[in-house]
Amino acid sequence: MKSIDYSLYLVTDETKPNAELLSIVESAVIGGVTVVQLREKKSKGNEFYEKALALKALLDRYSVPLIINDRVDIALAVGASGVHIGQEDIPLQVVKSIIPSTMIVGVSVKTLEAAKIAEENGADYLGVGSCFPTSTKDDAELLADGMLQKIRENVHIPIVAIGGINKENISELIKYQPNGYAVVSAIIQADNPKEATKNLLREINL
């Protein structure tokens, strides 16, 4: 699967126990989330694998693609639709050399230079952020002024806006025409993840 609908892109965090996370993701998918990224920074390989496997089984039932953050081996092990890497992970060209051509690769960027390099090296999409201040990613640095627009105008692959996006601020990003909006806490920490998802989609007129 090389063509993914990035419209509303849920990224998980490690704040919820597994069973609860699965239930939140299912509600979010029913609410309209189009793609899910499993992001684990602390869990061991077997926990990460078991979590990815359970999430994959759930998402398959809804034909929603699963993307694995950082660990290419976990993505390969569960047959994920894609892998998402940052600037500190295994380099893009190397990742591409060890995955099947059907698996997509997304790359986090915060500069135009990094965006262009990732596009040249065959990234399938870019995660661009942080768009707003966030407490989720400790290493999240705010994008420079006008950077989302600059990247939008200079690359041709899909762009997913990320970082601190919630129902109050998501509509401010519409003018930059990203292909999708990635959220973490706005859905994971919501009292009602399904309604939160619908509200986010409403804000971006989807």
Add this chain to the structure above:
Amino acid sequence: MKSIDYSLYLVTDETKPNAELLSIVESAVIGGVTVVQLREKKSKGNEFYEKALALKALLDRYSVPLIINDRVDIALAVGASGVHIGQEDIPLQVVKSIIPSTMIVGVSVKTLEAAKIAEENGADYLGVGSCFPTSTKDDAELLADGMLQKIRENVHIPIVAIGGINKENISELIKYQPNGYAVVSAIIQADNPKEATKNLLREINL
């Protein structure tokens, strides 16, 4: 390469800067180390990859196999001879499903049950330990009395003794006839890694 000489098995730690580590490993290989495992627990994907790549280039010059701890994706990326997993990493059968049949897999065990399961599931060798108290691995638990012998008598794949092994105690293990002896600090922290390696080999009559 499915046949590896496990006799003196060097496992790296993260206490040395990269350049120094490479120099230590080269001295150890010249001294007689037969296989090297790169073990990184803190480094990011790109650091781990770069380190593995440099180590692979060095070891290739001496035809000494490189084994990567835990990260199967790094092992695939650099074309390592093998990968070594613990009980908390991606499960053995899953690892085997994503690596080429030419790549070996070693598994850390400390019980007979785990040893037999790993053998049944196709492990190429076992790392058995901790044989002696050690400060290198925070999760290293001492083997139960007689366990090395019990495992030796009940599995048919190669066994590498590991954990706290140094020139003072290595000869105590000879009676258990392991196929190899793994060391960390005894070489990495030695004033003269080449001499330290030779001394270890002398103790086991190699």
